[in-house]
Structure formats: C-alpha cells, structure tokens
Amino acid sequence: MSKSTTSLAFLLAALSYFLLYSPPKPHYYHTLFLSASFSDNASIALNLRTLTRRPHIAGSVANAEAAAFVRSAFTSSSLKTHLVSYQVSLTYPLHRSLLLTPNASATPITFTLEQEDVGDNPYAEEVTPTFHGYAKSGNVSGPAVYANYGRVQDFAGLNVSGAVVVARYGKIYRGDIVRNAHRAGALGVVVYTDKRDYGGGGDECFPASKWMPPSGVQVGSVYNGLGDPTTPGWASVEGCERLSEEAVELSGDSPLIPSLPISAADAEVILKSIVGDVADGDVYPVGPGQGILNLSYIGETVIARIENVIGVIEGEEEPDRYVILGNHRDAWSFGAVDPNSGTAVLLEIAQRLDKLQRRGWKPRRTIIFCNWDAEEYALIGSTEWVEENREMLASRAVAYLNVDCAVSGPGFRASATPQLDELIKQAAQEVQDPDNTTQTVYDSWIGSSNSGVIGRLGDLTSDYASFVQHVGVPAADMRFGGGYPVYHSMYDDFTWMEKFGDPMFQRHVAMASVLGLVALRLADEEVLPFNYVSYATELMKSAEDLEKDNLGHGIDVSPLFKSIQDLYTSAQGIHIEKEGIKGALKARELNDRLMMAERALTDRDGLSGRTWYKHLVYGPAKYDEYGSESFPGIDDAIDNAKRVKTKNYWGLVQHEIWRVSRAITHASLVLKGVLR
Ligand SMILES: *[C@@H]1O[C@H](CO)[C@@H](O)[C@H](O)[C@H]1NC(C)=O
Ligand SMILES: *[C@@H]1O[C@H](CO)[C@@H](O)[C@H](O)[C@H]1NC(C)=O
Ligand SMILES: *[C@@H]1O[C@H](CO)[C@@H](O)[C@H](O)[C@H]1NC(C)=O
Ligand SMILES: *[C@@H]1O[C@H](CO)[C@@H](O)[C@H](O)[C@H]1NC(C)=O
Ligand SMILES: *[C@@H]1O[C@H](CO)[C@@H](O)[C@H](O)[C@H]1NC(C)=O
Ligand SMILES: *[C@@H]1O[C@H](CO)[C@@H](O)[C@H](O)[C@H]1NC(C)=O
Secondary structure (H helix, E strand, O other), X not given: OOHHHHHHHHHHHHHHHHHHOOOOOHHHHHHHHHOHHHOOHHHHHHHHHHHOOOOOOOOOHHHHHHHXXXXXXXXXXXXEEEEEEEEEEEEEEEEEEEEEEOOOOOXXXXXXXXXXXXXXXXXXXXXXXXXXXXXXXXXXXXXXXXXXXXXXXXXXOOOOOOOEEXXXXXXXXXXXXXXXXXXOOOOEEEXXXXXXXXXXXXXXXXXXXXXXXXOOOOOEEOOOOOOOOOOOOOOOOOOOOOOOHXXXXXXXXXXXXXXXXXXXXXXXXXXXXXXXXXXXXXXXXXXXXXXXXXXXXXXXXXXXXXXXXXXXXXXXXXXXXXXXXXXXXXXXXXXXXOOHHHHHHHHHHHHHHHHHHHOOOOOOEEEEXXXXXXXXXXXXXXXXXXXXXXHHHHHHEEEEEEOOOOEOOOOEEEEEOHHHXXXXXXXXXXXXXXXXXXXXXXXXXXXXXXXXXXXXXXOOXXXXXXXXXXXXXXXXXXXXXXXXXXXXXXXXXXXXXXXXXXXXXXXXXXXXXXXXXXXXXXXXXXXXXXXXXXXXXXXXXXXXXXXXXXOOOOOOOHHHHHHHHHHHHHHHHHHHHHHOOOOHHHHHHHHHHHHHHHHOOEOOXXXXXXXXXXXXXXXXXXXXXXXXXXXXXXXXXXXXXXXXXXXXXXXXXXXXXXXXXXXXXXXXXXXXXXXX
C-alpha cells in the first residue's frame, strides 16, 4: 500500500469513528459499577480497620484524625473535598457513682461501672466511661423500682414517686425512658441491657460469640431533640447566638432527672434486692423492695469543634441538582458497625465512582458525599449543615441517601419516603445476595421475615431526620442486618465485625452496590425515577388506619381520603407524561415538579408546638422518638384530646386532619404543575 492510500484509509476510519461514535449510555456505566472487578472488599476491610483503631467520640482528637483520614480517602477518589466545622455543645462524664444498699442491715455495694476488656483491645483504655449524653447532673437516692422497658404503659399503675427507676433497653429511645420516668415522678433512672434481649440465652458471649458480655453497657444520648441544643433552628457557626444552659433546660428536650446506663451484671444485683431472687424466668416483680439506690452523675458541658467532611462530584448537565449520600463518623467507642460500616461503604462507592470517571463517565447531576460528625449526641453535624444550607437544599436537593449501621449481619432492610420505594426494589434486584449465591438481595428480602417491607423516616434515629422532617427532601436509609447485641458498647469493634458482622466483607460490597446504584440512577436518569403512586398508596394505608380507630366525636376523615385520591390521579398522570418527554428543558421542568412534590408536604408553621418539624406526614411521635409514625400532628392532637376530653380538643384533631389534607393537595398541584 502506498503512503497516500494509508493516510486516506486512516482519514476514513477517523471520520467514521467521529460520525458513528456515541458515548456509552448511563446504563453501561451502571452495570460496570456493579461488576466484580469494580468492588473491593479488601479495601473496605482496611478502611474499616483504620477508622476503628481507636475510640473516636465526637469532639475528640481521635475523631479529628478519623476526619482527616476520610478527607484524604475522598481526595484520592477524586472528590472535591472540604471540611465544614461547627462549634457545638457536647457533654462528657466527670463523675459517676452508683451504690446499692440491699437492705437496712446490709453493707452498701459500690458498682465499678466498668466494661471488662474481654477482647484485649489495645485501645480499651481510651474508651469514654459509660454515661448518657446530655444526662442531667445530680445526686439522687431512693428505692429501686423496676419499670420493664420504660414505656408509657410500663409506668401505668406503677408508683415510682421518689424512686430510682430500673428499666431495660430495647423497645423505645432511651431519652424517652428517662422522660417517661420523670413524668411518673421518679428521681433518677438506670437503664440496662437485659440478657434476655442482648445475651442470646446461652453463656457464651463476645469474643466467643456475638452476644453482649455481662459487663457490657449500651451508652447513648438521652436528649429528646436534634441538633445542637444551644442553637435550635440555626447553625452553630463560630460566634453565633446561643441559648443559656437554663434556656436549654426549659426547651423541653433536655432530661430533667439524672440517669446512668448499666450492665446486665449490675442490674442483676439490683433486681435481686427488689425481689429477693431473680429467676431465669420472664417475670420480674416491680418493687419497691428493700434495695435503695444512690446515683450520682456529674457531667461537663463543653463547646467543641465538630467536622463534617464533604466531597463533591460536579454534575455535567445539571450541576445545581444534588444527589446527597451521607453517613456519620463519630462513635461512642470503636464504632465498627455504628457508624463506620457505613463510612466504609461510602468510601467504597467513592472509589468505584472514581473508576467510572476514569472510564469516561460523568454524572448528569451533582453527587455530594457527606461524612457527618456528632450524630450520636443529637444528629448534630447533619442538622447544623441542613439548617445552614436550608434554602439551597430546598431548591436543589433531589434526594438524601443515608447509611449508618450499614452492616451488622445478613438480611437487607430499607426505609424511605415512598416515591423511592420502587427504585430501591429495582436496585436490590440487580445485586446478588452476599449470603446466598442463588438469588438476589431482593429475593432474599422478599422471602425474609420483614418480606420487603420498607420502613418510613419519621423518627430521629439517624441523619436523614433533618433532610426529611425540616426541609422535605426525599430520602432513604439502608442496611444489612437489624439490631445487634453489642450496639453502643465498647465491643462494637473491628474484631466483632470480622468475626460476626461480616467475615468476608461481602455484605459491605453488596450494600455499596445497592446504595450506589440508587444514587447513580438518581444522578444520571434524564427523568427522575420517582414514583408518587407508591406515595399515594402508602398514605392511603395510613389514612385507613386512622379511620379504623373510629375516633367518634364527629371527626371526619374524608378530606384526607379526597386529597390522597387526587394525589393518586396526579401521580398516574406523571407516568403517562414521562413517556412522551422530549428535550432537556421539558425533562427539567418535570423533574422540578417531582422534586418539589415532597417539599409540598411540609408546612412553614410546622407541627403544632414543635415548629421545627415542618413535614406533616413524617415526624417523631411525641413520647417515642424511635416510633416512626404517619401524621404526627394528628396523632399528637388525638393524644391530647383523649387526655383532656373536651370538645375543643377534638376540634383540634379535625383541624390537624385538614392541615395534612391541604398539604397533600399542594403536592398534587405541584405534581400536575397547575397554577390555579
Ligand atoms: C440483706 O442483704 C444481704 C445482702 O444482699 C443478705 O445477705 C441478707 O440476707 C439481707 N437481709 C435481709 C434481712 O433481707
Ligand atoms: C454528689 O456526689 C459526689 C460524690 O458522690 C460529690 O462529689 C458531689 O459534690 C455531690 N454533688 C452534690 C450537688 O451534692
Ligand atoms: C408511692 O410513693 C410515695 C412516695 O414515695 C409514697 O408516699 C407512697 O406510699 C407510695 N405508694 C405506694 C402505694 O407504694
Ligand atoms: C444515699 O443517699 C442518702 C440520701 O442522701 C443518704 O442518707 C445515704 O447515706 C446514702 N447512702 C450511702 C450508702 O451513701
Ligand atoms: C438460597 O435461596 C434458595 C432459594 O432461591 C433457598 O432454597 C436456599 O435455601 C437459600 N440458601 C441459603 C444458604 O439460605
Ligand atoms: C474478600 O472476598 C473473598 C471472596 O469472597 C474472600 O476470599 C476474601 O477473604 C475477602 N477478603 C476479606 C478481607 O475479607
């Protein structure tokens, strides 16, 4: 071949390349994201080991070091990274003592309140002494009275006036246990991990098995709100306005009596003094017996620096639309499950997206990685950030995807605002179950005891709360495994994870696949994969539950049903409209409606008497923060009406039903894009 024909051939080849070439579709990259060659369980394990080497409570030097590690990991995955720090109020224990006088003639027993270092962890010495975050300082004494799980019903008919309540963990938020005890007249509370709930029934415990050792203590916060208690509603930036300690105490979210978390072993001694002998059986008489408890807790309150680490991949076509992934970093001690399994998953996703970018992928929308601080105290890092960025998020956030305890065992679980239900299920169908090679995550989930049920986000359990409840951002939270026995104890460490939580780190890999795929589809698809038919269906169920309660007193639930029916119709309209969408601007206009429909469920006045909570469908129940309910405002009003029993109060129930109905109607109008 002559030289000229060679160059002609080259020219033709180049020309046809440019004419025929089209960049790969997002789907190609999404498949690549899930491929085995992209996942890396060894680096997940290594990252988790590094993050959990030392205890890293919020405000500590070790947690600042962990932040630096996350920052450098983000940077090496090509994220544009920055720190956002806040000055927030945290508490640490200064003095703790618990004394039991079993009877008038016995010598008092002093409990050591120490967890035994059963696993020979070289940094066990650095674990903060067991305490309750934001517990009230004080010295109290009184007869010990057993109050089971400390729920409202557990105090019914129980005289705890002047007593020190002994309650067990496991059914409600510990802050609500303390609040309920105070309302019932108790002077102080000790909360323990009962062997029946956390001990597995046998004698073996960690490190021989996954169960909580007898000296193990579940620590945790007893504050009933969220965000820095001294800056309610605004961000804790340097030099900002702050409430006084007295004002914080009056806010209604601070505990009003002292409390301490204790071990199963210590609780057994105390319970014996109440009933003489604790049988292995399930019935614990309640006392008071002869035992007197003297409880002393002195905490120090400090204004500490906390650090959120933020990493960004800018969107190619819609940089001002945000898909946000978040997880907290701070831990009560080593935090292998809670929260750093989530951090390891986040870093794995960042690493895979870096590989995708090297293959030419660019997200349509901006993806933001957030590693929060001080979640354990009161979801502080995320809440301050949401408060500081409220308007930016309200106008730009597409969705917030959370992982906290990402892996504690087998079995996928999810919670979400309902327009994301279908997307989560589809993502779970694309990923193989790490515990069963013959089926997908979805198949195992559907076949499990929770049979594919998706929880909701009305509680204050993790960092999604501010996004959903303050701003109305669609959100999801996912995990493998449910509650686990060493939760919030010093035994939640790397050894526990490696032996029991995820021996091959393949559950972490699968978590990164499902969560990452959800994020990718939200970031890349031209029309947002939101399904509001699921939302309407879910609301209909809640409305039917309300109707079943047969409230009487002339309460009419029909406005609610009518508004939900409208939403259903509007949502179906979107499905048809979606098919015919042509052009980026048209898609953008539709997407704005899909994004803003969730915002329409918020109300600027918020829940009655709890105005920070703007969402009228998802918010915490007043006396149980773990209890995720629909229509919290209606529930509160019913609670009040049942207590006060006047016509006026039933009128307020009707008012709350109207408020929710109006919000749902707003959502329909937004979806339809109708200007009335
Ligand atoms: C008092 O408590 C001690 C230690 O628990 C026990 O040995 C003793 O029998 C108790 N005495 C009475 C009168 O209950
Ligand atoms: C509470 O008790 C501790 C010792 O147990 C003591 O140091 C402290 O001063 C006491 N505080 C009050 C307010 O009595
Ligand atoms: C309830 O507690 C109060 C205060 O300790 C006490 O005076 C009263 O006798 C107790 N009542 C019962 C029934 O135990
Ligand atoms: C427990 O506190 C009470 C009331 O302050 C006090 O009378 C008693 O001596 C204390 N008991 C012990 C063992 O310190
Ligand atoms: C895996 O799933 C199949 C059903 O597809 C089931 O028959 C089998 O028992 C499962 N295996 C394990 C180890 O759970
Ligand atoms: C990663 O997974 C492979 C295959 O399941 C396994 O052999 C290996 O031990 C795992 N690595 C770690 C660090 O667990």
